[in-house]
Amino acid sequence: MRKLTRKATIYDIARLSGASPSTVSAALGESWRTRRISEATVEAIRRIAAAEGYSTNMQARGLRKARSGLVGMVIPLHDNRFFSSMSQSFEAAARDRGLVPVIASSMREPAEELRIVETLISYAVDYLFIAGATDPDAVTAMCRAANLRHIFVDLPGKGAPSVVSDNAKGAADLTRRLLADRPVTGATPRDRIYLIGGDATDYASAQRIAAFRAVLTEAGLPPLDEQIIACGYAPRSALREIAALCDRLGGLPAGVFVNSVTVLEGVLNHLSRLPLDDLRACVIGCYDYDPFAAYLQFPVHMVRQDAHGLIQEAYRMIDENVLDLVLKMVEPELIAPRTFYDSPFSDRG
Amino acid sequence: MRKLTRKATIYDIARLSGASPSTVSAALGESWRTRRISEATVEAIRRIAAAEGYSTNMQARGLRKARSGLVGMVIPLHDNRFFSSMSQSFEAAARDRGLVPVIASSMREPAEELRIVETLISYAVDYLFIAGATDPDAVTAMCRAANLRHIFVDLPGKGAPSVVSDNAKGAADLTRRLLADRPVTGATPRDRIYLIGGDATDYASAQRIAAFRAVLTEAGLPPLDEQIIACGYAPRSALREIAALCDRLGGLPAGVFVNSVTVLEGVLNHLSRLPLDDLRACVIGCYDYDPFAAYLQFPVHMVRQDAHGLIQEAYRMIDENVLDLVLKMVEPELIAPRTFYDSPFSDRG
DNA sequence: ATGAAAGCGCTAACAA
DNA sequence: TTGTTAGCGCTTTCAT
Numbered sequence: 001m002r003k004l005t006r007k008a009t010i011y012d013i014a015r016l017s018g019a020s021p022s023t024v025s026a027a028l029g030e031s032w033r034t035r036r037i038s039e040a041t042v043e044a045i046r047r048i049a050a051a052e053g054y055s056t057n058m059q060a061r062g063l064r065k066a067r068s069g070l071v072g073m074v075i076p077l078h079d080n081r082f083f084s085s086m087s088q089s090f091e092a093a094a095r096d097r098g099l100v101p102v103i104a105s106s107m108r109e110p111a112e113e114l115r116i117v118e119t120l121i122s123y124a125v126d127y128l129f130i131a132g133a134t135d136p137d138a139v140t141a142m143c144r145a146a147n148l149r150h151i152f153v154d155l156p157g158k159g160a161p162s163v164v165s166d167n168a169k170g171a172a173d174l175t176r177r178l179l180a181d182r183p184v185t186g187a188t189p190r191d192r193i194y195l196i197g198g199d200a201t202d203y204a205s206a207q208r209i210a211a212f213r214a215v216l217t218e219a220g221l222p223p224l225d226e227q228i229i230a231c232g233y234a235p236r237s238a239l240r241e242i243a244a245l246c247d248r249l250g251g252l253p254a255g256v257f258v259n260s261v262t263v264l265e266g267v268l269n270h271l272s273r274l275p276l277d278d279l280r281a282c283v284i285g286c287y288d289y290d291p292f293a294a295y296l297q298f299p300v301h302m303v304r305q306d307a308h309g310l311i312q313e314a315y316r317m318i319d320e321n322v323l324d325l326v327l328k329m330v331e332p333e334l335i336a337p338r339t340f341y342d343s344p345f346s347d348r349g
Numbered sequence: 350m351r352k353l354t355r356k357a358t359i360y361d362i363a364r365l366s367g368a369s370p371s372t373v374s375a376a377l378g379e380s381w382r383t384r385r386i387s388e389a390t391v392e393a394i395r396r397i398a399a400a401e402g403y404s405t406n407m408q409a410r411g412l413r414k415a416r417s418g419l420v421g422m423v424i425p426l427h428d429n430r431f432f433s434s435m436s437q438s439f440e441a442a443a444r445d446r447g448l449v450p451v452i453a454s455s456m457r458e459p460a461e462e463l464r465i466v467e468t469l470i471s472y473a474v475d476y477l478f479i480a481g482a483t484d485p486d487a488v489t490a491m492c493r494a495a496n497l498r499h500i501f502v503d504l505p506g507k508g509a510p511s512v513v514s515d516n517a518k519g520a521a522d523l524t525r526r527l528l529a530d531r532p533v534t535g536a537t538p539r540d541r542i543y544l545i546g547g548d549a550t551d552y553a554s555a556q557r558i559a560a561f562r563a564v565l566t567e568a569g570l571p572p573l574d575e576q577i578i579a580c581g582y583a584p585r586s587a588l589r590e591i592a593a594l595c596d597r598l599g600g601l602p603a604g605v606f607v608n609s610v611t612v613l614e615g616v617l618n619h620l621s622r623l624p625l626d627d628l629r630a631c632v633i634g635c636y637d638y639d640p641f642a643a644y645l646q647f648p649v650h651m652v653r654q655d656a657h658g659l660i661q662e663a664y665r666m667i668d669e670n671v672l673d674l675v676l677k678m679v680e681p682e683l684i685a686p687r688t689f690y691d692s693p694f695s696d697r698g
Numbered sequence: 699a700t701g702a703a704a705g706c707g708c709t710a711a712c713a714a
Numbered sequence: 715t716t717g718t719t720a721g722c723g724c725t726t727t728c729a730t
Contacts, residue, residue, distance in 0.1 A: 006496065007470075007494075007495055007496065009722095009723055009724085010723070010724070010725095011723080019700080019701090020700065020701045020702075021701085021702095021723090021724085021725095022700080022701065022702080022703090022724095022725075022726075023699090023700055023701075025723095025724065025725060025726090026700090026725085026726095029724095029725085031725085031726090035699080035700080036699055036700090037699065037700075038699065038700095041699080041700085053491075053494045053495075055467055055470060055471045055495075056471055056723090056724080057412070057471065057473065057722090057723050057724070058471045058472045058473070058724095059408045059409075059411045059412045059417060059472070059473055059722085059723080059724090060408075060412050060706090060722070060723035060724040060725090061723080061724055061725075062408045062706090062724090063406070063408045063409050063412055063705095063706045063707065063708090063722090063723080063724075064705080064706050064723080064724045064725050064726085065706085065724080065725065065726095066706070068408060070472075076697075076698075077437060077694065077697055077698070078427070078433045078434075078436040078437045078440065078452075079430070079433045079434050079436070079437045079692070079694055080433070080698070081428070084427045084428045084429070084433040084436075085427075085428050087427040087428070087433075087454075088426060088427045088428045088454065091427065091453065091454055100451075100453075100468055100472065101453070102449075102451050103427075103452060104440065104449075104450070105436075105437065105440055107694075107697050108697065108698075118404055119449055121404055122404045122405055122406065122407045123407045123408070123419075123449065124406065124407070124408055142402075145356075145402040146356055146402075146404075147355065147356065197698075232698065233697075233698030234695065234696050234697055234698040235695045235698060236691075236695045236696045237696075238698075260698065262697075262698030263698065264641075265640050265641070265695075265698075266695075268640065268641065268644055269640075269689050272644055272687060272689070290641055291614050291617065291618075292613075292614070292617065292639055292641035292642040292645065293641040295617055295621055295645050295646060296641065296644050296645065296646070297644060297645070297646050338621060340618050340621070342585075343428070343584075345426065345428055345456075346583065346584045346585045346614075346615075347583050347585045347586075348425075348426055348456050348457065348582075348583055348611075349425075349426070349429070349457070349546075349581065349582030349583040349584060349587075349609065349611030349612065358706095358707055358708085359707070359708070359709095360707080368716080368717090369716065369717045369718075370707090370708080370709095370717090370718095371708095371709075371710080371716080371717065371718080371719090372715090372716055372717075374707095374708065374709060374710090375709085375710095375716090378708095378709085380709085380710085384710095384715080384716080385715055385716090386715070386716075387715065387716095390715085390716085405707090405708080406706090406707050406708070407708095408706085408707080408708090409706070409707035409708040409709090409722090410707080410708055410709075411708090411722090412706090412707080412708075412721095412722045412723065412724090413707080413708045413709050413710085413721080413722050414708085414709070414710095414722085415722070
């Protein structure tokens with residue numbers, strides 16, 4: 001017969017054990033050593049608590065201690081290999097520290113991002129990670145007002161420590177690789193390399209676009225503005241833009257630098273409609289790694305961003321109480337077509 | 350100059366506005382209508398609160414109201430297309446209801462799963478979704494003790510409403526499709542279809558395996574036990590098992606039913622080392638959809654589970670206060686090789 | 699070695 | 715229409 005009563009509190013355990021609530025609190029927590037509660041008492045109290053299915057009410061504890069035990073993270077979206085890897089690492093690292101992770105997705109909407117930050121502040125998260133921030137300054141302002149330690153990941157902010165991929169290096173490496181694979185003359189619009197996807201106003205894309213331009217210029221192929229198609233990250237708009245581009249050019253260009261895995265999804269949607277020989281004449285690079293995308297019918301050069309490393313580094317800053325406005329870079333890695341990268345969680349599924 | 354003071358409380362707003370804390374509380378919340386606070390007062394209070402950057406302390410509110418405003422969900426892992434889609438839908442649906450989602454991954458470890466449930470209970474989540482439960486009965490026991498409404502998704506439980514994919518139908522469809530694509534005789538070990546991956550003791554895999562067996566049997570090809578290789582969901586073990594299988598058979602079998610997208614990752618890792626012609630002689634099906642996996646060098650038949658539909662249905666049960674031990678089925682969809690499925694979030698990235 | 703009591707910030711009776 | 719008060723469950727001085 002199921003008990004319909006509310007959850008047990010320390011008062012219940014106190015009554016049952018004959019000890020006082022404060023003793024119970026100490027016995028059930030960490031402070032019993034310093035309070036010099038006898039081991040016998042602690043044992044007895046814990047036994048009873050276990051029997052009653054007691055568990056600490058974290059709302060009450062948090063209220064009293066002014067620490068919730070929660071760590072928040074804002075990501076653009078869950079349904080994305082890069083960000084979901086970050087979530088996985090974020091969660092593991094949180095647990096290692098006895099914290100409970102709360103991950104929310106902003107859909108890259110600045111307003112939504114701020115609403116989420118406000119919500120997380122309401123729940124008194126102890127730290128906040130913001131990945132792919134769309135409005136870092138506003139986030140910093142809110143966190144400052146709430147006295148909340150925060151840290152930017154992937155896209156940096158000016159008001160807090162930041163950990164980002166070395167986008168310039170990753171993009172330069174990828175661009176060079178595309179050129180090496182498929183030398184172009186730049187003589188005709190089709191004999192050029194195009195960059196598609198991303199938001200030219202965000203830091204990561206800006207860095208990548210700059211590197212892309214620089215490498216092309218170095219190679220004596222200074223890019224025209226129309227070679228940069230920063231149409232956002234959504235598959236749907238990427239599909240539209242790559243189709244339009246092929247229309248304009250009368251076919252695929254010599255090469256495409258795809259600015260994220262979600263963009264690649266849209267691009268692939270279009271490419272899949274074209275004859276295979278056309279695809280093979282075009283060299284494709286993608287700024288992000290996906291094991292399946294590594295084995296498509298045409299080779300794809302990929303840049304694997306170190307999601308795990310980014311998160312580790314960010315937690316290190318929290319652990320070491322770094323408050324300086326550092327901008328830490330984590331190296332991405334160029335992955336050759338048809339190569340497997342063994343993720344840190346590949347023994348899980 | 351940054352204020353270093355703690356966050357504003359209703360007492361601060363009360364002092365500043367000349368109203369009482371309870372009036373402030375009402376004005377800032379929903380109850381001011383029924384309490385018949387004048388609009389003017391409400392306005393004034395809200396203005397001051399906004400100016401002070403006030404936001405409700407949800408720990409305190411939750412403690413008082415015995416409702417946290419949190420909804421929990423346990424998933425096996427974040428870094429997985431199926432589950433991360435679920436997260437995305439779960440979060441959107443939570444927000445529609447004014448709830449804050451807390452998603453935690455169990456890595457498919459029963460002990461971890463229970464620890465997470467206990468943690469979520471500690472934080473007083475108002476509802477709990479458990480996706481891919483490894484120990485549903487234990488979860489139900491804990492939730493009962495804590496008086497927590499819960500619901501199983503993907504893998505059902507006996508003690509609470511459950512929403513699951515129609516695994517039998519999905520697996521039967523996929524198996525039939527494999528047979529249609531690549532008729533086998535069953536005469537030699539290589540001329541058979543093998544199922545790889547999953548956990549034979551979990552409900553979903555059990556259903557799929559049963560359907561796989563049934564379809565083969567119907568077709569006059571009753572499967573041997575060695576045709577079922579339920580080696581778990583991890584890419585790494587799938588890699589090992591498919592390699593071992595090919596070793597035993599002296600090459601790829603006629604067909605492979607891959608039991609999840611993570612398993613496909615491991616399988617692909619092996620297949621990628623084989624000559625393309627060998628792969629093309631083997632028909633591959635995967636129970637899960639991934640847009641990139643849909644465009645590999647060899648065709649892959651896929652079953653798309655309706656993550657969004659599962660979550661919608663689960664929330665519907667919460668909304669309608671369904672308490673019966675129903676087992677609701679959601680139909681998966683067979684997706685032909687090289688087909689794009691347009692996800693509900695493809696306008697995002 | 700343990701207990702009593704105050705208070706974290708909020709809401710809901712109950713008063714006025 | 716608004717104010718006063720008690721108390722949600724916990725931790726922490728301060729007593730003893």
